[in-house]
Amino acid sequence: MVQGNWLFCACVDQASVGIVERWGKFQNLAVPGLHFFNPCAGEFLAGVLSTRIxxxxxxxxxxxxxxxxxxxxxxxxxxxxxxxxxxxxxxxxxxxxxxxxxxxxxxxxxxxxxxxxxxxxxxxxxxxxxxxxxxxxxxxxxxxxxxxxxxxxxxDASVRRAMNEINAAQRMQLASVYKGEAEKIFLVKKAEADAEAKYLGGVGVARQRQAITEGLRDNILNFSNKISGTSAKEVMDLIMITQYFDTIKDLGNSSKNTTVFIPHGPGHVRDISDQIRDGLMQASSSGVGEAPPPDLF
CATH class of the missing domain: 3.30.479.30 (Band 7 domain)
Incomplete structure (x- = not known):
């Protein structure tokens, strides 16, 4: 703001407005440009205001x-x-x-x-x-x-710290919820996979035992038909003794085993063959053919 210019002429800048007075009383507004005043008549530029923001x-x-x-x-x-x-x-x-x-x-x-x-x-x-x-x-x-x-x-600084702590606590709580949900999904999927694996393992074992039983039955029938004078019991005993010695051989060739104690003797072989034969006879009499034979060892 410019005040009190007692001059014959004055220039008002662009984006400004001049206040023209006559004998101390407001007369008019001066737009940007050159203006002439008559000081003898009391005219003068009282001030300039900027119209800029x-x-x-x-x-x-x-x-x-x-x-x-x-x-x-x-x-x-x-x-x-x-x-x-x-x-x-x-x-x-x-x-x-x-x-x-x-x-x-x-x-x-x-x-x-x-x-x-x-x-x-x-x-x-x-x-x-x-x-x-x-x-x-x-x-x-x-x-x-x-x-x-x-x-x-x-x-206030203490309020800002409190607000930040509240926000951090809420985010930690939300993160704990997400983490718990992720662990839950992982455990559920792991349990489902374990149950599926056990089921498939059981199906495989059942099929394996069924195949062993059917193979033993076919071998006994073929052996009895080809060699006259042999009974099914004698053929079964021979097969069991052969598998028994094959098992001992496999245990001895394994590099992961150090010492294995196995009951060995004619009596034990006879007991094993009797148990397997009884299982086969029970399966044959029931007509199922899928009953698993007793464990060989």
Missing amino acids: SSLDVRVETKTKDNVFVQLLCSIQYRVIKENGDDAFYELQNPKEQIQAYVFDVVRAHVPRMTIDELFEQKADVANTVLEELEKVMGAYGYNIEQILMVDIIP
């Missing part, structure tokens, strides 16, 4: 509904209304202080009705409320409020 940062400290003290940094963008330049020049001594006072009043009346979380979520509503109130007041003084930005909301 100005910015004013206001820091307001207030309390929320949940008793949290916060600082709000507001950025007010305003400009002089060209047509009402005389009101802006004469009505307000210090427009920045006036705007700041109204911002303080509106913010401290609106924010205490909101919690700290609502303030962060609805800071645009606070800015709009301040804008509406300032437009009503400052418009009468020749100023237009272009925009109000709620630049920052700064709670």
Whole structure:
């Protein structure tokens, strides 16, 4: 703002408006350009106002509904209304202080009705409320409020730490839930796989024993038919003794075994052959043919 130019001529810059007085009374507005005045008639350029957008940062400290003290940094963008330049020049001594006072009043009346979380979520509503109130007041003084930005909301340091701890605890709780669900799914799938493996293993063992039983039966029948004078019992005893010695040979050739104690003698061989023969006879008499023979060892 430029005041008191007692000159014959003056130049008003672009994006500005001049205030022309005559004998101390407002006469007219001077648009940008060169203007001539008659000092003898009391005309002079009293001042020049810029019509560019100005910015004013206001820091307001207030309390929320949940008793949290916060600082709000507001950025007010305003400009002089060209047509009402005389009101802006004469009505307000210090427009920045006036705007700041109204911002303080509106913010401290609106924010205490909101919690700290609502303030962060609805800071645009606070800015709009301040804008509406300032437009009503400052418009009468020749100023237009272009925009109000709620630049920052700064709670107390202890409140920020508490909010961060709450957020971290909630995230840890959510992570624990996800981790537990993952472990549960892993254990369920592992149990299902184990049950399926055992089932398939049991089916394989049953088929293996069925094949062994059918093979022994065919061998006994073929041997009895080809060699006359032999009974099924004698053929079964011979087969059992042969398998018995084959098993001992396999145990001896295995590199993973060190010492194996096996009952050995004619009596034990006879007992084993009797047990297997009894199992085969029971399977044949029942007509199933799938009954597993007793363990060889």
